[in-house]
Amino acid sequence: MKILVVAETLDDGIDPVSLELLTAARTVAETTDEVVAIAFAETSSTPAESLGSADRLICVEGANTDTLTPEAIQSHVLEILECETPELVLVAYSAMGLDLASWLAARAEMGLTAYVNALEHEEGGKIVAHSQLYGGKMLARTELALPNVLSITPGNFPEAPRTAAEKVEAFEPKPLENCQIQLKSLQSPELEGVNLTTSDRILCIGRGISDENGVEQARQLATLLSADLAGSRPVVDGGLLEKRRQVGKSGQKVKPKLYIALGVSGAPEHLEGMAGSEKIVAVNTDPDAPIFNVAHYSVNCDLFDFMQALGDRLEESPAETG
Amino acid sequence: MRILVILRMMPDPASELELNEDGLTLDREWLDFKLNDFDDQALEEAILLKEATGAEVTAVGVGEGSRRTLQMALARGADRAIEVETDPDAMICSRTIAKGIVKIIRDENADLVLTGVQTPEDLYGQLAPYLAAFLDWPSLSGTSHAALSGNSLSVAQERGGGRTANYEIALPAVLGVQTASKAPRYVSGSKLREAAKTPIESAEIEAPPLAPSGQLVELAAPQSNGGGISLGSTADEAAARLIDILATEA
Ligand SMILES: Cc1cc2nc3c(=O)[nH]c(=O)nc-3n(C[C@H](O)[C@H](O)[C@H](O)COP(=O)(O)OP(=O)(O)OC[C@H]3O[C@@H](n4cnc5c(N)ncnc54)[C@H](O)[C@@H]3O)c2cc1C
Numbered sequence: 063m064k065i066l067v068v069a070e071t072l073d074d075g076i077d078p079v080s081l082e083l084l085t086a087a088r089t090v091a092e093t094t095d096e097v098v099a100i101a102f103a104e105t106s107s108t109p110a111e112s113l114g115s116a117d118r119l120i121c122v123e124g125a126n127t128d129t130l131t132p133e134a135i136q137s138h139v140l141e142i143l144e145c146e147t148p149e150l151v152l153v154a155y156s157a158m159g160l161d162l163a164s165w166l167a168a169r170a171e172m173g174l175t176a177y178v179n180a181l182e183h184e185e186g187g188k189i190v191a192h193s194q195l196y197g198g199k200m201l202a203r204t205e206l207a208l209p210n211v212l213s214i215t216p217g218n219f220p221e222a223p224r225t226a227a228e229k230v231e232a233f234e235p236k237p238l239e240n241c242q243i244q245l246k247s248l249q250s251p252e253l254e255g256v257n258l259t260t261s262d263r264i265l266c267i268g269r270g271i272s273d274e275n276g277v278e279q280a281r282q283l284a285t286l287l288s289a290d291l292a293g294s295r296p297v298v299d300g301g302l303l304e305k306r307r308q309v310g311k312s313g314q315k316v317k318p319k320l321y322i323a324l325g326v327s328g329a330p331e332h333l334e335g336m337a338g339s340e341k342i343v344a345v346n347t348d349p350d351a352p353i354f355n356v357a358h359y360s361v362n363c364d365l366f367d368f369m370q371a372l373g374d375r376l377e378e379s380p381a382e383t384g
Numbered sequence: 385m386r387i388l389v390i391l392r393m394m395p396d397p398a399s400e401l402e403l404n405e406d407g408l409t410l411d412r413e414w415l416d417f418k419l420n421d422f423d424d425q426a427l428e429e430a431i432l433l434k435e436a437t438g439a440e441v442t443a444v445g446v447g448e449g450s451r452r453t454l455q456m457a458l459a460r461g462a463d464r465a466i467e468v469e470t471d472p473d474a475m476i477c478s479r480t481i482a483k484g485i486v487k488i489i490r491d492e493n494a495d496l497v498l499t500g501v502q503t504p505e506d507l508y509g510q511l512a513p514y515l516a517a518f519l520d521w522p523s524l525s526g527t528s529h530a531a532l533s534g535n536s537l538s539v540a541q542e543r544g545g546g547r548t549a550n551y552e553i554a555l556p557a558v559l560g561v562q563t564a565s566k567a568p569r570y571v572s573g574s575k576l577r578e579a580a581k582t583p584i585e586s587a588e589i590e591a592p593p594l595a596p597s598g599q600l601v602e603l604a605a606p607q608s609n610g611g612g613i614s615l616g617s618t619a620d621e622a623a624a625r626l627i628d629i630l631a632t633e634a
């Protein structure tokens with residue numbers, strides 16, 4: 063069996079999720095199987111020095127995946143796939159992966175399995191993928207039909223060691239004709255003032271917070287707790303908090319000592335940004351909310367009652383919070 | 385410009401999800417269905433584009449209970465609505481409906497197709513890139529701003545870490561919308577009642593589905609650590625316990 067891993071490359075190296083994909087590939091690879099990585103990078107570059115867990119590395123020289131357009135990535139990966147005819151293709155569930163995975167499956171006539179967070183290799187060679195559905199409330203186990211493209215959720219496999227690849231080859235793709243997409247610019251968020259990635263304490267509010275009044279109450283509570291205020295995606299999308307305060311897949315990856323989640327359901331895209339927190343306290347009215355699957359302390363009650371009770375006590379004796 | 389927006393109904397993830405005895409399917413009998421969140425954003429983006437450019441918007445509703453959603457879409461500003469029926473007992477699988485939706489897109493002569501970036505039932509892949517692959521149109525997923533400039537759209541795409549990529553994409557195109565340029569609007573009851581008078585067309589998914597990606601062997605609630613330690617059964621008790629913990633641990 064041949065397993066192809068599509069790595070994501072940046073200006074200064076490799077996206078760590080690509081190393082997770084290599085571990086995922088090794089989870090299902092037998093000793094005789096070949097793991098091949100594709101990197102959009104020069105043959106002698108940091109990515110080539112990091113992807114040595116693959117048996118072979120194919121480098122598409124020129125631009126990295128950060129600056130190539132999705133249509134260029136689609137076209138080049140499809141071309142390689144047609145030469146290599148792998149049984150499995152591993153792609154990260156990321157911005158790039160969303161543009162690539164299903165498109166590739168349709169064009170190359172492969173299966174597709176999304177939201178994968180674990181893989182099993184069963185006797186008789188069957189491969190079973192675990193996928194998180196319904197915002198993490200259900201886990202589906204699928205016996206894969208081959209060939210198959212797997213879209214793998216970041217944060218579920220350990221990173222493969224960064225070693226230099228032994229077999230490296232350069233691939234010259236067909237030039238892209240008739241481009242329909244142009245990249246105009248790339249922007250990074252302004253983190254000055256609040257940088258959640260360095261916070262010790264975070265109070266995160268989810269959609270359960272409802273409106274401005276809820277946010278104001280949470281802001282006061284955060285001050286009493288000496289915590290930074292953060293939000294899930296719907297809170298930021300709804301204009302209740304600034305983008306730089308978003309935690310998760312398309313927000314910040316945080317690792318505070320304490321993370322209090324109020325009215326956050328705990329979708330995989332949120333967990334991706336905070337599951338590594340040292341202590342997680344979850345407050346939610348839904349006893350089945352997936353956030354409770356990662357919480358160290360759980361509170362199954364209304365978040366407004368909880369904010370009120372905690373705020374009252376902290377106002378009485380602020381010194382106790384350390 | 386003709387915009388088609390695809391609206392899929394989903395089990396409300398906030399509701400209690402129960403399994404049938406087969407251990408493979410959700411018990412749909414008492415489930416609450418709602419419009420997929422990201423499709424709601426796609427609808428708003430379509431209406432905003434209509435307001436900015438005079439485009440015509442057709443809403444395509446897929447799944448159980450989509451009639452009400454289509455009425456809501458009309459009340460929000462869609463010009464037409466088409467209801468597509470699917471198997472009420474099965475999840476809405478992009479891989480199964482993609483080719484049928486492609487046919488509707490072609491029949492409708494659309495220049496732009498908007499749908500949500502994903503649904504929580506997308507076990508076998510996301511709809512927007514499937515559609516783009518079959519139509520041979522360019523596509524972007526995870527978009528957060530779309531505006532017409534000449535014969536193309538300027539579109540922002542979200543990356544990890546809060547980063548944004550700004551693109552120019554030629555029409556016709558497919559977008560998997562993450563966030564509309566403005567939050568979805570609320571419509572009044574009177575507008576809804578007015579919209580209820582607009583007839584809703586219907587369409588069938590006739591095209592054969594893609595080959596299956598595999599076989600579902602189990603659907604189950606994920607293993608939990610049991611929520612860790614419960615801090616108590618009332619808000620007050622929990623607040624007191626948390627303060628103790630803050631003083632000693634965190
Ligand atoms: C490509 C992509 C990237 C994404 N990136 C991110 C990201 O960076 N960050 C992110 O957070 N999400 C992200 N998402 C979205 C993610 O899938 C979820 O939609 C989102 O995390 C849900 O936010 P939530 O938990 O606040 O809302 P919901 O899922 O709606 O949950 C609200 C919760 O609040 C509870 N609740 C309601 N009222 C109360 C109350 N009064 N008291 C107590 N509890 C209450 C409910 O029981 C529920 O569990 C991304 C999605 C995609 C597709």
Ligand SMILES: Nc1ncnc2c1ncn2[C@@H]1O[C@H](COP(=O)(O)O)[C@@H](O)[C@H]1O
Pocket residue numbers: 456568569570571572573576
């Ligand atoms: N944001 C919204 N956009 C469109 N329709 C809505 C929205 N919120 C509620 N509705 C519908 O509007 C009607 C009246 O809602 P309400 O005013 O919340 O009782 C109901 O049919 C709701 O489903």
